[in-house]
Amino acid sequence: xxxxxxxxxxxxxxxxxxxxxALRNPVASALSMVASFxxxxxxxxxxxxxxxxxxxxLVYAGAxxxxxxxxxxxxxxxxxxxRAPKLAPLLGGLGIVLAFTIQLIGxxxxxxxxxxxxxxxxxxxxxxxxxxxxxxxxxxxxxxxxVNLIGETLFRGYNLPLQIVGVLLLVSTVGVVVLSKRQTx
Amino acid sequence: xxxxxxxxxxxxxxxxxxxxGVVLRRNIIVVFMCLELMLSAANLxxxxxxxxxxxxxxxxxxxxxxxxxxxxxxxxxxAVGLAIIVALYRSRQTxxxxxxxxxxx
Numbered sequence: 001x002x003x004x005x006x007x008x009x010x011x012x013x014x015x016x017x018x019x020x021x022a023l024r025n026p027v028a029s030a031l032s033m034v035a036s037f038x039x040x041x042x043x044x045x046x047x048x049x050x051x052x053x054x055x056x057x058l059v060y061a062g063a064x065x066x067x068x069x070x071x072x073x074x075x076x077x078x079x080x081x082x083r084a085p086k087l088a089p090l091l092g093g094l095g096i097v098l099a100f101t102i103q104l105i106g107x108x109x110x111x112x113x114x115x116x117x118x119x120x121x122x123x124x125x126x127x128x129x130x131x132x133x134x135x136x137x138x139x140x141x142x143x144x145x146x147v148n149l150i151g152e153t154l155f156r157g158y159n160l161p162l163q164i165v166g167v168l169l170l171v172s173t174v175g176v177v178v179l180s181k182r183q184t185x
Numbered sequence: 186x187x188x189x190x191x192x193x194x195x196x197x198x199x200x201x202x203x204x205x206g207v208v209l210r211r212n213i214i215v216v217f218m219c220l221e222l223m224l225s226a227a228n229l230x231x232x233x234x235x236x237x238x239x240x241x242x243x244x245x246x247x248x249x250x251x252x253x254x255x256x257x258x259x260x261x262x263x264a265v266g267l268a269i270i271v272a273l274y275r276s277r278q279t280x281x282x283x284x285x286x287x288x289x290x
Contacts, residue, residue, distance in 0.1 A: 006187040010195040017199050017222050020215065021206040029215050033222070040199075040225055043192070047236040048244055052228075052252055059256055064221070064263050071267045072214060075274050085209075093208030097201045104197040114189040120242025127241040144243070153246040154253070161250075165257045172261035179268040 001046030009046065012039030026072045030065055037061040048119065050146045119144065128152075192233035200226035213273075213280045217266055224259045228252045 016036025020029045037060045044053035125139035132152055138145040154162060199222060206219030235248030274280055 001186060003187050006191065010191075014195065014198055014202065017202040020218055020222065021202060021210065026212055026214055029218060033218050036199075036222065037225065040229060043195070043229060044232055046186075047192075047232050049232045049236065049249055049252075052232055052249055055253070055256065056225075056228075059260065060221070060225070064260060067263060067267060068214065068218060071271065074271070075280065077212070077214070077280070090209065093205055096208060097205045100201050100204065101198070104194070104201075108190050108193060108197075111190075114237050116186050116188070116237055117239065119239070119244070123242030127243075139243075149243065149246055150249060150253075153250055157247070158250050161254065165254055168261055169257065172265050176264050176268040179265070179272050 006043070006046055009039045009042035012036070013043065014039075026077050027069065030068045030072060033068075034061045034065050037065070048144060048146070050144075051150050131156075189233060189237045192237075193230065196226045196229040196233065199223075199229065211282050213270055213282055214267075216282070217263065217270075221259060221263070224255055228255055231255075 013036050016032045016034075016039060019032035020036065023029050023032060037056055041053040041056040041061070044050075044056055121139045121142060121144065125136045128136040128139065132148075135145055135148050135152060138148065203219045203222035203226060206222065207216050210216055210219065231248045231252050235245045238245055240246075270280055273285075277285065279285070
């Protein structure tokens with residue numbers, strides 16, 4: 001990805017994030033969060049993580065943000081009335097954020113800066129030649145079969161965590177049903 | 186292509202924005218959205234390291250696995266959290282964190 005595209009997507013993401021915090025209307029916050037996630041997805045695609053980028057749009061910008069907007073509409077929230085912001089939390093919060101940013105810049109200025117090496121698809125093809133011939137063929141043809149590689153890693157190396165995550169989703173579904181059931185007793 | 190420092194800087198700034206939202210905002214739904222922003226910043230860091238420290242000439246897909254698990258846990262957290270918010274709104278008629286003072290010492 002060219003550098004100017006990186007900065008374009010990064011600025012979309014950061015401005016979206018600032019708008020989430022700054023805007024008073026919760027619906028406007030939710031929509032600017034969608035913009036932020038679209039920028040983030042562009043960054044993922046620039047990092048050759050195509051599947052993660054698509055999932056970011058489908059799951060976050062699609063499903064989760066629809067859930068947020070649905071709840072905001074359901075609760076019929078008005079724009080927050082202007083309350084005088086208390087000084088102590090404001091200063092404390094901004095102080096924490098400032099300290100965090102200064103630490104980040106300090107660490108980055110001392111750690112080695114790596115440039116990305118171009119992907120070596122032939123080496124990948126040789127590595128997957130025995131384990132997974134289909135992936136190896138596609139790599140040898142010069143494509144990066146992102147979804148195939150993710151599926152290979154997920155089901156070969158992370159099978160137990162995947163099933164545990166499935167149980168987690170089931171538990172959270174049951175929890176949501178229990179929480180939102182009206183108490184009739 | 187942008188270097189690793191650029192990605193880490195952008196991701197750290199996004200995390201700081203999310204942190205500021207969690208500390209400063211009073212609307213509990215917006216606080217939740219800012220939590221999502223922080224998780225996304227962590228995801229960006231993971232994917233950046235996965236690309237910049239490759240494995241066998243390809244991105245290190247072990248890093249991207251963690252991204253999927255983070256996304257799944259975030260989705261479960263949002264579902265449960267929003268259900269809790271709805272239950273809270275039903276009993277208290279407010280979602281402003283300054284008005285929820287029953288556990289304040």
